Amino acid sequence: MRAGVAGGILSTVAVAGASASANAAEPVTQTLELPTLTADLSVQVAQSADVTQQAAANYELQAERDAAAAQAAKEAKADLAEAKKKAEARKKAAEEARQAAAERAARDAERATLSTTAETATSTTASAPASGSVATVISFLQAQVGDAYVMGATGPNAWDCSSLVQAAFKQVGVDLPRVSQDQSTVGTDIPLSDIQVGDILYWGGKGSAYHTGVYIGNGQYLDAANPSKGVVIQDLSGYPASGAVRVL
Secondary structure, three states: HHHHHHHHHHHHHHHHHHHHHHHHOOOOOOOOOOOOHHHHHHHHHHHHHHHHHHHHHHHHHHHHHHHHHHHHHHHHHHHHHHHHHHHHHHHHHHHHHHHHHHHHHHHHHHHHHHHHHEEEOOOOOOOOOOOOOHHHHHHHHHHHHOOOOOOOOOOOOEEOHHHHHHHHHHHHOOOOOOOHHHHHHEEEEEEEHHHHOEEEEEEOOOOOEEEEEEEEEEEEEEEEOOOOOOEEEEEHHHHOOOOEOOOO
């Protein structure tokens, strides 16, 4: 009986051991189930994507607006600077025009005074000039009366016709060409019927003149005439000019 019991126990142990060996040889696996997205969660994900996309669009739009605003500010600043520059230019031009008009009026008044005074002068003297740029020119010319005429001379005691005219106008800051031909092309052309004191007279064609002098009023002009006369005052009636120009 003991032998039977012992045998049964051994058989049971053997079976158990075999079972245990079999279980140890087989790998143990575990299956994890992923959660299934519910309909609500899907909607939330979609909405979140829409919100993100909208935010990105808003940022882009804001960036574009900022860039446009910066460009507009830059252009406005440039426009303001340009407008200021133009305003200053207009102001300067208006001031220059006002000054030119005032100077022209003063010269016209001066010429009228010189012409009136010249009517009482003798045929060998010019009228005493008033103050002003034209008067300075006439005064300088008067001071040279009696000087010699020498071709090519430029003063102070001998002149030719064009050097005398050039020197006279240089006294008031007007730089004239050296020769008669070129002096006949400067300034503004004036009809001989409208000449005024201080106008430059020329003889010969415009641009090819051979002689110049300066009108001093009362039908007279002053010039460096020729070697026999020197610097003198003469009547236009005896030697009519071909044309006249005005530089003052």
